[in-house]
Amino acid sequence: MEGLLTRCRALSALATCSRQLSEYVPHRFHPCGPGKGQRLVLSRMFQPQNLREDQVLSLDGKSDSLTCKSQRLMLQVGLVLPAxxxxxxLLPYTVRAMEKLVQVIDQEMxxxxxxxxNMPTLGPAELWxxxxxxxxxxxxxxxxxxxxxxxxxxxxTHxxxxxxxxxxxxxxxxxxxxxxxxxxxxxxxDEPRPRFGLLRGREFYMKDxxxxxxxxxxxxxxxxxxxxAYCRLFDRLGLRFIKAQADVGSIGGNMSHEFQLPVDIGEDRLAICPSCNxxxxxxxxxxxQTNCPACQGPLTETKGIEVGHTFYLGTKYSSIFNAQFTNAHGKPSLAEMGCYGLGVTRILAAAIEVLSTEDCVRWPSLLAPYQVCLIPPKKGSKEAETSELSGHLYDHITEAVPHLHGEVVLDDRTHLSIGNRLKDANKLGYPFVIIVGKRALEDPAHFEVWCQNTGEVVFLTKEGVLELLRTQVQVV
Amino acid sequence: MEGLLTRCRALSALATCSRQLSEYVPHRFHPCGPGKGQRLVLSRMFQPQNLREDQVLSLDGKSDSLTCKSQRLMLQVGLVLPAxxxxxxLLPYTVRAMEKLVQVIDQEMxxxxxxxxNMPTLGPAELWxxxxxxxxxxxxxxxxxxxxxxxxxxxxTHxxxxxxxxxxxxxxxxxxxxxxxxxxxxxxxDEPRPRFGLLRGREFYMKDxxxxxxxxxxxxxxxxxxxxAYCRLFDRLGLRFIKAQADVGSIGGNMSHEFQLPVDIGEDRLAICPSCNxxxxxxxxxxxQTNCPACQGPLTETKGIEVGHTFYLGTKYSSIFNAQFTNAHGKPSLAEMGCYGLGVTRILAAAIEVLSTEDCVRWPSLLAPYQVCLIPPKKGSKEAETSELSGHLYDHITEAVPHLHGEVVLDDRTHLSIGNRLKDANKLGYPFVIIVGKRALEDPAHFEVWCQNTGEVVFLTKEGVLELLRTQVQVV
Incomplete structure (x- = not known):
C-alpha cells in the first residue's frame, strides 16, 4: 500500500473531484511524515474487544446458546457478531484471517x-x-x-x-x-438447528x-x-487431522473421505485403528464392528469436526447433464468427475476451537489477523519517556521486515496499564507481542517479546527484535 | 507460490493420506525440474476462446440479447458464460481480473x-x-x-x-x-430487464x-x-470518469454523487458544463434547464455508465436503529452516516466497454488477467529449433522479474501458426505479447514484443525484454 500523498496524481480532464487531503487526516492511523508509512492503531479499530463478558453474552440473546469454546471466544474478543x-x-480481524486462509487455499489448489x-448463488430449479x-x-x-x-x-453446493x-x-x-x-x-x-457459531451456520464460505x-x-x-493438497493445507496450518472413509450422502458417487479435526465437541464419531492407517x-x-477391517486390530473411537470432504462421483452428474469430451478414438465420452469441499469459515472456527485455551484465542500462525502487537508504556508512568521509541520501533519493523507491512498493530490505548493491554493482546492471540517497558530505559534499550506460539518471553534489543521477526514470522 | 515438492512435509501422526506426487504430474503446467517453477500453458486452461463466433452467440440462446460490445466480447473470448x-x-480470466480489482479497492479503502x-446475505425482514x-x-x-x-x-445493499x-x-x-x-x-x-451482461445483472459484486x-x-x-479515494481509484485504473451530482433515490439522505464512465450505451444522461466543474x-x-446552475454557461449532454455512487445520509438510518455514541459532553448522540458503493463486476465490464476495440478486449493495465503472453514458434516451422528458447525465456522472465510470477502464459498450441495465436492474444488483451519468431534465429536472438497499450511493436534481445517488463509492467 503506497502512502496517501504519493498517490495524489493529476486529474483527468473531466473529473471534478475536489481533493481535500491536506485538510483532513485519515482515521485509523497516527499521522506521520510522508514516506514514513502509516501506523495502525488499536484505538481506532472497530473491534469490540473492550466489552466486558456480561455484555458479550447478552449480544446473543441468551448465554446458553454459547455452546462451544470457539463461539464464546469469538464473540468475547470481537471476531464475530450474530445477525x-x-x-x-465477520468483523475486521476475522475478515483478515479468512482472506489469509483463502490465499493458502488458492496456493494449494x-x-x-x-x-x-465463480458461479452464481441462484441455482435454477430445473437443474436441481x-x-x-x-x-x-x-x-x-x-x-x-x-x-x-x-x-x-x-x-x-454446485x-x-x-x-x-x-x-x-x-x-x-x-x-x-x-x-x-x-x-x-x-x-x-437451512440448518434445522444452527449452532456452534461459524461451525454450523446457515451462511458459510466454502471452497468447492x-x-x-x-x-x-x-x-x-x-x-x-x-x-x-488438502493434507498439505492442514499441515501448513499446523492442524492435526484425520482423513476418514466416509458416506457419500446426498452428493452421491462411490468413494468419499472426510477431513476431520479431532476434538470433543465434534459432531462426527470416528473409528480409528492405532495399528494401521x-x-x-x-x-x-x-x-x-469393533475390529479394523484392514488389519483386524481393535478400533478406537474419537470425535471430530468435519472441515473437508471429497467425493469420487464417476459419471453420476456428467450422465445427467451430458458433460462429454472427445476421447482418443474421436468418440464422445462422459467425463469422470470428483468434487471436493473445504469449509472456509468452519476451518477458522475449528482451528480456534482446537488451538485456543479457555480464555485466549489461538490461531494457526499463518492465519493470525495481525502478526505483531506493540504495546507502548502507560501514559504518566516512568517509562513514558520511551513512548517515542515505540513509534520508532514500529516504523523500523515495518521498514526492515517488508513482509510485516500491514501486520503490526500499535496498542495506543496508553490510558490502560501495560498489564491490561497485554491481557487483551493475549486474548486476541497475536503471535508476537512486544512490550516497551522498564528495560526500554536501559542503554541499549531492551524490549520484552512474548512469543505466543512457543510460550517464550525474551528481552531483546531493537536488532534482536528485527532478527527474531525476520526469521520467525510466517506470513502467507 | 512455492513449488510442489518443497511443500511435501512430514505428516502428522494421525494423517492417513497417501501421497502419490511422484506418480502424477499436475495439469495446467509443463513439468519442469525442481526449483524451476512451473509454466502456465494455454492448452490446459478452461478458457473457451477457441469457440467460433456462431457458437458463442448460441450460448446465450438468442443473438439479439447481445446488446453491447463488452457483453459480446466477454462471451466471445471466454470471460463469462450465462447461467x-x-x-x-465468471470464468478464470475474469476471476483473476476481479481479484486484482478488489485488491486495488482494498488498498484505496x-x-x-x-x-x-463481511455481513450476511440474508437480511431479516424486520430490519427492512x-x-x-x-x-x-x-x-x-x-x-x-x-x-x-x-x-x-x-x-x-446493507x-x-x-x-x-x-x-x-x-x-x-x-x-x-x-x-x-x-x-x-x-x-x-431482481432487475425487471437484466441486460448488458455484467453491467446490469441480478447478481453482482459490490464494494459497499x-x-x-x-x-x-x-x-x-x-x-x-x-x-x-474513488477518484484515485479510477485514476489508477486509467479510466476517464465524471463525478456528477445525483438523486438520492431509495437510499435517502441529502447529498449524493455518481461516478460515471462516459460512453454511448450508458443508461444515465448527464449534464456537464465545459466552463466550470x-x-x-x-x-x-x-x-x-439548459444553463449551468453554477456559472450560467451552456450545458452539454453525455451518457454514462454509473460505476460508483456516494450518499451523505445524515441520521436517516442511525435514528431508526438508534446508532448512538457518547459525545464530548458525555451525552448520547446519533451517528452521522454516509454510504458509498462501487460496482465491482460492473467496473470490469464498463472498463472493457470503454477501452476495447470492436474485436479485441482491452483492460486497465493493472487488471489484465495475465500481463504477458509468450508465443513460441509453430511446430514444424523453420523457427521450431528455437522452441526450447521460449521455455528458457519464460523461466528467465519469471525469475528475473519477481512481480511477474504467475502473470506469464505460454501459448503452447504450437499446431497453430504464430499469426493465429497472435490474433487470439490480441483478442484477450494481454498488455504484452512476446513472439519467438524468425529473428530468434539471429545471434543474439531477438524477440518481437507487442505492447498492446501503446500500440508499439519492438524487437528486443532477452536482456531488452527483461528490462522492458521490469520497467513497464504494472502489477497490483
Missing part, C-alpha cells in the same frame, strides 16, 4: 492445476430437478421465486451447475483434461472444487492429488 | 482508514420493515422464507444491517469515530462502505475523503 440464527457478521471460477436433488434436499435448500415466478435455490457449465462446452478434447475448477463463495443451508477427467483411472489420480466415520461401519 | 437471466459464471467486514424499504423496494428485492417461515431478503450492527455496540465514544466499514460481497437485485461520524462537519469531511445527472435538473 440472525446461523448468520454472523493452483499448485495442482486448479483454476478459479434434473438431478432429483430439488426434492431430495428437502428443507435444507433455501428456495425463492423471482418476479416472473421462476424458481431458484440458494446454492449449498455439482449441477458446474456440470451444466462444462456440458455447454461442445468441443472439449481428452487432451485438455483433467480440468480442476474451483471457487470460494458463500453457500447456504469439481474435477473432470477422461477415464476412471486418471480420475482416481486426480482424486488422490486433491486429497494430498485405517480410519472411518462410524456411520459407514456396521455397528457391531 | 440464468442476469446471472453469469484501507489507505483512508477503511476496515473490512423498520426502514420501510421492505415495501418501498417492491419487486427488486428477492425474498424468501426459511424452514420456520421467517422472512428474509437477499441484500441488495444500510439497515450495518446500522443495526453498529447500534448493538453500546459503548462507542466520539474518540473512536469515524468508522469507515466496508465489504466486498455479492449483492442481489458505510461511515459513522460524530458530527455533520466531520461526516462531510469523511464524505469528501471517500470521494477522493459542474456536472449532474439530468434526473435532478429541471428539464427546461
Amino acid at each position: 440472525s440464527p446461523g448468520c454472523y457478521h 493452483q499448485a495442482i492445476g486448479g483454476q478459479k471460477v 430437478r434434473a438431478s432429483s436433488r430439488w426434492d431430495l434436499m428437502g428443507k435444507e435448500l433455501l428456495r425463492l421465486r423471482d418476479r416472473h415466478g421462476k424458481e431458484y435455490c440458494l446454492g449449498p 455439482e449441477e451447475v458446474i456440470t451444466a457449465l462444462v456440458a455447454s462446452q461442445k468441443k472439449l478434447s481428452y487432451k485438455q483434461l483433467p480440468f480442476l475448477l474451483y471457487q470460494v463463495t458463500r453457500k447456504f443451508r 472444487m469439481y474435477t473432470f477427467d477422461s477415464s476412471p483411472e486418471t480420475a482416481q489420480q486426480t482424486y488422490c492429488l486433491v486429497c494430498d 485405517f480410519s472411518a466415520n462410524m456411520e459407514i461401519l456396521d455397528l457391531s | 440464468s437471466p442476469g446471472c453469469y459464471h 484501507q489507505a483512508i482508514g477503511g476496515q473490512k467486514v 420493515r423498520a426502514s420501510s424499504r421492505w415495501d418501498l423496494m417492491g419487486k427488486e428485492l428477492l425474498r424468501l422464507r426459511d424452514r420456520h417461515g421467517k422472512e428474509y431478503c437477499l441484500g441488495p 444500510e439497515e444491517v450495518i446500522t443495526a450492527l453498529v447500534a448493538s455496540q453500546k459503548k462507542l465514544s466520539y474518540k473512536q469515530l469515524p468508522f469507515l466499514l466496508y465489504q466486498v460481497t455479492r449483492k442481489f437485485r 462502505m458505510y461511515t459513522f461520524d460524530s458530527s455533520p462537519e466531520t461526516a462531510q469531511q469523511t464524505y469528501c475523503l471517500v470521494c477522493d 459542474f456536472s449532474a445527472n439530468m434526473e435532478i435538473l429541471d428539464l427546461s
Whole structure:
C-alpha cells in the first residue's frame, strides 16, 4: 500500500473531484511524515474487544446458546457478531484471517492445476430437478421465486451447475483434461438447528472444487492429488487431522473421505485403528464392528469436526447433464468427475476451537489477523519517556521486515496499564507481542517479546527484535 | 507460490493420506525440474476462446440479447458464460481480473482508514420493515422464507444491517469515530430487464462502505475523503470518469454523487458544463434547464455508465436503529452516516466497454488477467529449433522479474501458426505479447514484443525484454 500523498496524481480532464487531503487526516492511523508509512492503531479499530463478558453474552440473546469454546471466544474478543440464527457478521480481524486462509487455499489448489471460477448463488430449479436433488434436499435448500415466478435455490453446493457449465462446452478434447475448477463463495443451508457459531451456520464460505477427467483411472489420480493438497493445507496450518472413509450422502458417487479435526465437541464419531492407517466415520461401519477391517486390530473411537470432504462421483452428474469430451478414438465420452469441499469459515472456527485455551484465542500462525502487537508504556508512568521509541520501533519493523507491512498493530490505548493491554493482546492471540517497558530505559534499550506460539518471553534489543521477526514470522 | 515438492512435509501422526506426487504430474503446467517453477500453458486452461463466433452467440440462446460490445466480447473470448437471466459464471480470466480489482479497492479503502467486514446475505425482514424499504423496494428485492417461515431478503445493499450492527455496540465514544466499514460481497437485485451482461445483472459484486461520524462537519469531511479515494481509484485504473451530482433515490439522505464512465450505451444522461466543474445527472435538473446552475454557461449532454455512487445520509438510518455514541459532553448522540458503493463486476465490464476495440478486449493495465503472453514458434516451422528458447525465456522472465510470477502464459498450441495465436492474444488483451519468431534465429536472438497499450511493436534481445517488463509492467 503506497502512502496517501504519493498517490495524489493529476486529474483527468473531466473529473471534478475536489481533493481535500491536506485538510483532513485519515482515521485509523497516527499521522506521520510522508514516506514514513502509516501506523495502525488499536484505538481506532472497530473491534469490540473492550466489552466486558456480561455484555458479550447478552449480544446473543441468551448465554446458553454459547455452546462451544470457539463461539464464546469469538464473540468475547470481537471476531464475530450474530445477525440472525446461523448468520454472523465477520468483523475486521476475522475478515483478515479468512482472506489469509483463502490465499493458502488458492496456493494449494493452483499448485495442482486448479483454476478459479465463480458461479452464481441462484441455482435454477430445473437443474436441481434434473438431478432429483430439488426434492431430495428437502428443507435444507433455501428456495425463492423471482418476479416472473421462476424458481431458484440458494446454492449449498454446485455439482449441477458446474456440470451444466462444462456440458455447454461442445468441443472439449481428452487432451485438455483433467480440468480442476474451483471457487470460494458463500453457500447456504437451512440448518434445522444452527449452532456452534461459524461451525454450523446457515451462511458459510466454502471452497468447492469439481474435477473432470477422461477415464476412471486418471480420475482416481486426480482424486488422490486433491486429497494430498488438502493434507498439505492442514499441515501448513499446523492442524492435526484425520482423513476418514466416509458416506457419500446426498452428493452421491462411490468413494468419499472426510477431513476431520479431532476434538470433543465434534459432531462426527470416528473409528480409528492405532495399528494401521485405517480410519472411518462410524456411520459407514456396521455397528457391531469393533475390529479394523484392514488389519483386524481393535478400533478406537474419537470425535471430530468435519472441515473437508471429497467425493469420487464417476459419471453420476456428467450422465445427467451430458458433460462429454472427445476421447482418443474421436468418440464422445462422459467425463469422470470428483468434487471436493473445504469449509472456509468452519476451518477458522475449528482451528480456534482446537488451538485456543479457555480464555485466549489461538490461531494457526499463518492465519493470525495481525502478526505483531506493540504495546507502548502507560501514559504518566516512568517509562513514558520511551513512548517515542515505540513509534520508532514500529516504523523500523515495518521498514526492515517488508513482509510485516500491514501486520503490526500499535496498542495506543496508553490510558490502560501495560498489564491490561497485554491481557487483551493475549486474548486476541497475536503471535508476537512486544512490550516497551522498564528495560526500554536501559542503554541499549531492551524490549520484552512474548512469543505466543512457543510460550517464550525474551528481552531483546531493537536488532534482536528485527532478527527474531525476520526469521520467525510466517506470513502467507 | 512455492513449488510442489518443497511443500511435501512430514505428516502428522494421525494423517492417513497417501501421497502419490511422484506418480502424477499436475495439469495446467509443463513439468519442469525442481526449483524451476512451473509454466502456465494455454492448452490446459478452461478458457473457451477457441469457440467460433456462431457458437458463442448460441450460448446465450438468442443473438439479439447481445446488446453491447463488452457483453459480446466477454462471451466471445471466454470471460463469462450465462447461467440464468442476469446471472453469469465468471470464468478464470475474469476471476483473476476481479481479484486484482478488489485488491486495488482494498488498498484505496484501507489507505483512508477503511476496515473490512463481511455481513450476511440474508437480511431479516424486520430490519427492512423498520426502514420501510421492505415495501418501498417492491419487486427488486428477492425474498424468501426459511424452514420456520421467517422472512428474509437477499441484500441488495446493507444500510439497515450495518446500522443495526453498529447500534448493538453500546459503548462507542466520539474518540473512536469515524468508522469507515466496508465489504466486498455479492449483492442481489431482481432487475425487471437484466441486460448488458455484467453491467446490469441480478447478481453482482459490490464494494459497499458505510461511515459513522460524530458530527455533520466531520461526516462531510469523511464524505469528501471517500470521494477522493474513488477518484484515485479510477485514476489508477486509467479510466476517464465524471463525478456528477445525483438523486438520492431509495437510499435517502441529502447529498449524493455518481461516478460515471462516459460512453454511448450508458443508461444515465448527464449534464456537464465545459466552463466550470459542474456536472449532474439530468434526473435532478429541471428539464427546461439548459444553463449551468453554477456559472450560467451552456450545458452539454453525455451518457454514462454509473460505476460508483456516494450518499451523505445524515441520521436517516442511525435514528431508526438508534446508532448512538457518547459525545464530548458525555451525552448520547446519533451517528452521522454516509454510504458509498462501487460496482465491482460492473467496473470490469464498463472498463472493457470503454477501452476495447470492436474485436479485441482491452483492460486497465493493472487488471489484465495475465500481463504477458509468450508465443513460441509453430511446430514444424523453420523457427521450431528455437522452441526450447521460449521455455528458457519464460523461466528467465519469471525469475528475473519477481512481480511477474504467475502473470506469464505460454501459448503452447504450437499446431497453430504464430499469426493465429497472435490474433487470439490480441483478442484477450494481454498488455504484452512476446513472439519467438524468425529473428530468434539471429545471434543474439531477438524477440518481437507487442505492447498492446501503446500500440508499439519492438524487437528486443532477452536482456531488452527483461528490462522492458521490469520497467513497464504494472502489477497490483
